[in-house]
Amino acid sequence: MNKLIIANWKMHYGPVKAGAWIRAFRRERLPKELDIGVAVPHVSLPAARSSLGRAGVPFLGAQNVFWENEGSYTGEIGPEMLTEFGYVFSLVGHSERRKYLGETDEMVAKKVVTLQKEGISPVICVGETAAEHKAGKAKVVVRRQVTAALKKGAVAGGKAPLMFAYEPIWAIGSGKACPPDEAKAMHDVIRNAIEKKFSSKAAEETRILYGGSVNKQTVIEYMTTTGVDGVLVGGASLDPREFGLLCRAALPA
Numbered sequence: 001m002n003k004l005i006i007a008n009w010k011m012h013y014g015p016v017k018a019g020a021w022i023r024a025f026r027r028e029r030l031p032k033e034l035d036i037g038v039a040v041p042h043v044s045l046p047a048a049r050s051s052l053g054r055a056g057v058p059f060l061g062a063q064n065v066f067w068e069n070e071g072s073y074t075g076e077i078g079p080e081m082l083t084e085f086g087y088v089f090s091l092v093g094h095s096e097r098r099k100y101l102g103e104t105d106e107m108v109a110k111k112v113v114t115l116q117k118e119g120i121s122p123v124i125c126v127g128e129t130a131a132e133h134k135a136g137k138a139k140v141v142v143r144r145q146v147t148a149a150l151k152k153g154a155v156a157g158g159k160a161p162l163m164f165a166y167e168p169i170w171a172i173g174s175g176k177a178c179p180p181d182e183a184k185a186m187h188d189v190i191r192n193a194i195e196k197k198f199s200s201k202a203a204e205e206t207r208i209l210y211g212g213s214v215n216k217q218t219v220i221e222y223m224t225t226t227g228v229d230g231v232l233v234g235g236a237s238l239d240p241r242e243f244g245l246l247c248r249a250a251l252p253a
Ligand code: PGA
Pocket: 008, 167, 171, 172, 173, 174, 211, 212, 213, 214, 232, 233, 234, 235, 236
């Protein structure tokens, strides 16, 4: 399985800027053995898709989705709407959504089920706060988040495989990345929880990314760590040329 890098623009770039980013990024020379995705704001998905043309890289995803396909949910976007454009993944439960929008483990679990039914891979984001980290509770917290996210009928494998991103909240946007060996230990916790829920095969096949202050200097350390299947990149993905450099620096020469 190829390693995977996903750019998370967060709340940046409306349709015009998103289109420009995609066109600029298409000019980058990229390693063929790398899978690259970009999670864009809903409103920019159509522009990103049309700027992509027939290019298969990067593949597009959403940053969030609702847990029903349609209905009286003013302001929400259902997974089925995304499928009209052939989107392939959606982040779910990013810590910023948990913090600012009150997203709970239960909401995350419902989103995972609807996404998978629509053939969209959920990238489930988990991670502990600084206080939990300090108190030595990281593993307990993350194990609980993973188990809760899989509780409502998530399936292993299939056409919309599950993915996880371990994103310690204290490492996001702080410049204080989690050292690769610590990230690996947390990835093991996530993998064990998947194994317990499904099987060792499922655990092996589920991609688990690390996210939090990854940049073009540090990306290689994560990508060469066993058990880390790729990275989720926020700030360092906003400039398409810089992100291209990061992708080129991701694999050993
Ligand atoms: P960062 O964000 O790379 O800016 O730390 C990562 C994320 O929140 O996905």
